[in-house]
Amino acid sequence: MNGTTPAEAAASRARAGLLYGLAAYGLWGIMPIYFKWLKAVPSIDIVAHRIVWSLVALAILATLAGAWDQVRAAIRHRRTLAFLFVTALLIGTNWMLYVYAINSGHILAGSLGYYLNPLANILLGRFILKERLTKLQWTAVAIAAVGIAVLAAGALGTLWISLTLCFSFATYGLLRKIIHVESLAGLTIETALLFPIALGWLLMGGTVGRPMFGSGGSETVLLVATGIVSTVPLLCFTAAARRLAYSTVGMLQFIAPTLQFLLAVAIYNEPFTNAHAIAFGCIWTALALYLGSMVRDRRARQQLECSELAEA
Known part of the structure; x- marks a missing residue:
């Protein structure tokens, strides 16, 4: 026994989750800069390199962390696989x-997708995972939804990008929270499943007329480094998703699209546009309300615990 109470352990776990979440969304927020440096490379080639070099990085990390037993255990479990x-x-x-969104000049459409994503996470947390929301938190969701609706109304031509980004990542995060596999082991298996397709694409020449490893120099280095750039924030995200309420993860996610x-x-x-200005104001108002509700609830719990200890 180390003398740590369940409440202290839960608080420590939540603090770690918060730090992981801030790291993940901060890195994702500035990632467009990196991929803009590779705008001369077709999107499908960049993603193929991301997968190939991510597996290399993950294999090294799994070896250093001794995670191969977790990988093998997950593979043997059919439902998990x-x-x-x-x-x-x-x-x-x-x-x-x-x-594609970054290098085709649609960063704002990508930003909208990730603004939609927190709302999807909050609602999935409520209706799938049965996490409870207070009235103030529901108010925050409603205000954010109004802002996003205004923004969506002015971006119908690229709304498919936003919605697909939202759906794919919200569902990904939900399933990774449900699956009982550690973040490193799970991401290693996911990347290994995609690896044959990505490597096959590159070996067959990728986009016609382009060198497999880029045009040399800085472009080659940037393509190889996509493994680390892709892996680190995703590992932080899955670690955060396993330690925090999914609705809390949803609100943290406003950081990345705001930076984008x-x-x-x-x-x-x-x-x-004016629509962007309205949406921006609504979303940050919603974030302030939601975080204020979290702080108020935490203080109430702490006061209750102190009262119970005093009575004991």
């Missing part, structure tokens, strides 16, 4: 569309 096959397809789809949004407007000169 079936779930991981589905999540592999979901994350592969998400990666492809995300890179700012990059699109401030650096890449995508248009900033």
